[in-house]
Amino acid sequence: MQGFAALVRKELLRFWKVSFQTVAAPVLTALLYLLIFAHALEDRVQVYEDVRYTAFLVPGLVMMSALQNAFANSSSSVIQSKITGNMVFILLAPISYLEFFLAYVLASMARALVVAAGVLLVSVCFVELRLAAPVWALAFALLGSALLGALGLVAGIWAERFDQLAGFQNFVIVPLTFLSGVFYSIHSLPPFWQKLSHANPFFYMIDGFRYGFFGASDISPAVSLGVVGISFALVTAGTLALLRNGYKLRG
């Protein structure tokens, strides 16, 4: 387990050394979304009773930032190591594929939680928030960032060039997060789009996380947690299978 601990430390230090880019930048981006959407929609949209639109928006932005950064962390670390060739140092070490998986996912979760805390801290300077069920919020933050950390690992292993990874991020991850109900409740959508949103795993992560704040959500948080949990289990099984076979890592 010592090799595993060293790999976790390496991954944490990697993003922390460039925290201006990996933490400060996403916090600022989320803040800009908050300011712009709140200004444009504050008096026009009300999703839940007693919840102002700006307050509704905050948990979605926190979770979106967490998920995107969890993905970015593992995927960029793996592809950089592959392209620069320094992945060899990890592959030469007596580290099992399971330890490898856990180390990258844990580091992704750490970055996601740091970014989430940053967005939340900055937001409460502008918006009054309550935290109705913090354990639910934490459960979704942990499981959601683990899922995206694992997905990032898959993308990083699969991609051979930076543009392939950017494609995965821009054409899969970003649309799914934007269309997950971060900026709106899916109940405001026409029936067809509502149904389609239910096929988007990101919707359950955002909706469940939001339940932790307002005690209200589009669907039951237990159902959402189940969906996110099953998604994580499936992605984990797939990732471990790739790692066990040495897919694109060991020739």
Place this chain on the structure above:
Amino acid sequence: MSLSIARGEFFGLLGPNGAGKTTLISVVAGLVRPDAGAVSVLGADVAADYRRARRMLGVVPQELVFDPFFTVRETLRFQAGYFGVRAADPWIDEVLHHLDLEAKADVNMRALSGGMKRRVLVAQALVHKPPVIVLDEPTAGVDVELRQGLWQFVRRLNRDGHTVVLTTHYLEEAESLCTRIAMLKAGRVVALDTTRNLLATFSGLCLRLGLERGELPDGLAARVLARDGARVTLRLDGYAELESVLAQLRQAGVAIKEFELEQPDLEEVFLRVMERH
């Protein structure tokens, strides 16, 4: 291919580009999975018992790779950590000292020259004190002075009981360092013997001649090792044969403008082995 290297040996793997030296090392290190066959390091199978096998191996990769996020010391501490080494700093300091990298310990990897990065690669391979050290072209791009320092250090490790496996394009390095050598061509071992025996197989002398005029008599054709226009290299079994060869040339009316008599070196042996196979 079947090859075994004894504990404590200083072993050389030689072969032209594409012979399979790096692939062989990658299989031993677990970086490439073989389609068939098995490899073990000090009794540990590299697939079934990979943790033990990898702990016993220190590999210096051929490519000049590094992690641009970290300093030299951070790089070495992480590498030690991957192998479960605790309190690695005293040994890291010693390795840095021997590789003349002390002044660069807290410098980011990006800021190092090619030769320095190469030495950090060597340090990374040694950080867990592996009993077997594999060096894949460790001196490419390292200047002469530092190369000497590096070899001194590796020789010391070998004297202390470490097994060293080396690939290099500098055949004089292999000749002076390695006690036993395997020559590879197209994925096969084409020669395997002690360095001394390999040199002795091709015992005798090389007579290099530059011909001014005349044709080499047929009686000498069997002795030709190499021929390039008017430049001919002949093989002699000993100094005693020199006189009769020169007499044959004189009788054939050959005039000589250049004359050189040499002991064969590993390069000669290597070229002849490669030609034969």
